[in-house]
Amino acid sequence: xxxxxxxxxxxxxxxxxxxxxxxxxxxxxxxxxxxxxxxxxxxxxxxxxxxxxxxxxxxxxxxxxxxxxxxxxxxxxxxxxxxxxxxxxxxxxxxxxxxxxxxxxxxxxxxxxxxxxxxxxxxxxxxxxxxxxxxxxxxxxxxxxxxxxxxxxxxxxxxxxxxxxxxxxxxxxxxxxxxxxxxxxxxxxxxxxxxxxxxxxxxxxxxxxxxxxxxxxxxxxxxxxxxxxxxxxxxxxxxxxxxxxxxxxxxxxxxxxxxxxxxxxxxxxxxxxxxxxxxxxxxxxxxxxxxxxxxxxxxxxxxxxxxxxxxxxxxxxxxxxxxxxxxxxxxxxxxxxxxxxxxxxxxxxxxxxxxxxxxxxxxxx
Numbered sequence: 001x002x003x004x005x006x007x008x009x010x011x012x013x014x015x016x017x018x019x020x021x022x023x024x025x026x027x028x029x030x031x032x033x034x035x036x037x038x039x040x041x042x043x044x045x046x047x048x049x050x051x052x053x054x055x056x057x058x059x060x061x062x063x064x065x066x067x068x069x070x071x072x073x074x075x076x077x078x079x080x081x082x083x084x085x086x087x088x089x090x091x092x093x094x095x096x097x098x099x100x101x102x103x104x105x106x107x108x109x110x111x112x113x114x115x116x117x118x119x120x121x122x123x124x125x126x127x128x129x130x131x132x133x134x135x136x137x138x139x140x141x142x143x144x145x146x147x148x149x150x151x152x153x154x155x156x157x158x159x160x161x162x163x164x165x166x167x168x169x170x171x172x173x174x175x176x177x178x179x180x181x182x183x184x185x186x187x188x189x190x191x192x193x194x195x196x197x198x199x200x201x202x203x204x205x206x207x208x209x210x211x212x213x214x215x216x217x218x219x220x221x222x223x224x225x226x227x228x229x230x231x232x233x234x235x236x237x238x239x240x241x242x243x244x245x246x247x248x249x250x251x252x253x254x255x256x257x258x259x260x261x262x263x264x265x266x267x268x269x270x271x272x273x274x275x276x277x278x279x280x281x282x283x284x285x286x287x288x289x290x291x292x293x294x295x296x297x298x299x300x301x302x303x304x305x306x307x308x309x310x311x312x313x314x315x316x317x318x319x320x321x322x323x324x325x326x327x328x329x330x331x332x333x334x335x336x337x338x339x340x341x342x343x344x345x346x347x348x349x350x351x352x353x354x355x356x357x358x359x360x361x362x363x364x365x
Contacts (some may be wrong), residue, residue, distance in 0.1 A: 006099070013149055031069070034071050034072070039077065039108070039253075040077045040081075040083050040101070041078050041079055042103065042106060043057075043078065044080065044203070044205050048152075048225065048226065048333070049226060049282060049285065050079055053285060054281045055277075055279070056277040057076050060074075062072035062276065063278070064274045067273075068267055072210050072267050076101075083096070086116050086203075088151075089254065092151055092255065093149050095258065096258040100252075101156070101252070103116075103118045104252045105119065105185060105186035107255075112147070112327045113338075116141075116338065117138070117155075117250060117254065119246040119248060120324075121191060121320040122247070123247050123319055124341070125247050126151070126160050126283055128248070130155075130158075132340075132342065134276075136340070142187050149339055155252065156253040158248055159223060161243040161248060162246040163227065163243055164241065164244065164308055166218060166232045167209065170238055171238070171312060173311065177312070180217050181197075181198045181217045182200065182216060182218075183207055183219040186246075187324075188244075188245030189246060191316060191320050195316070195319055199318075202216075208234075210234040211232070217231060225289040233297055237303055238306075241305050241306065243314065244308070244313060245316075252300065253275050276285050287333075309362075313328050316333070326342075
């Protein structure tokens, strides 16, 4: 009886091996399928934060490669290497590339709602933006906005609060903005334009020569570290620090939805979690480097750093409300995103009054 049982088990084991050869191995082969994708960027090769360093596009691709054990390899192209800087949206939509690393506010011409997923003037800070995106419905709305275009997106970086920018002349009143030629993208550009500014949209590499030659009178880029690297302090000395236009600026990983659907669930999870890691890591990088750069700009480069005058801030805030109201009236989906963002902001602002405000006014010293 015992001998027969052993024979039965032995036959079962052999059958199991045979079954594995016909069923298990194809599953293993499928699990080990590799993907080779392309990622373009709106920023030039070698650009700190965006293309190089912790949390950058290159770092994101490296993390995905290592976390997937080489199953998802991403080749990264800087602006102009494969496509022009601001053509990532169309390239991903067409499937020319699988990914693009940029900022969603570059696509407001496609859908105004995209603005909310990068930064809204007088909007949420880094903590608040993450709260809305990850736990307040923002990420789901982001996917909903891009669904008609056949794409999805994830936050993959954040500069924290940016600076208003560099001005050749001092800004004392709202009237000083009239006729000013300024490089400024996104919704802030629309706000400035309504106040008489001649708005220009230029890639990062073109800002310094334009400012130096007087093609523009003022320019906004990112913050102290990035701005100093471009040499903007050599072309203009007034550095306004209010950062009203981009209180926290999100980097976007844009993904072709059809390509995304072909990835196994574990690779999708790796991409999403690598993006979340870079979102936090990049902001930490900005805090350290901006602190050091700002100290140098003021002490050694003799830059005049100050907030914009209160009347100018009020005019910008009032005009921002008008621009937002005009655009949400045109599109129900934009209104849906706007209402979600502002409802979250109201609660976050109330909470910040109990948390962040005491830190800045009482504890920090």
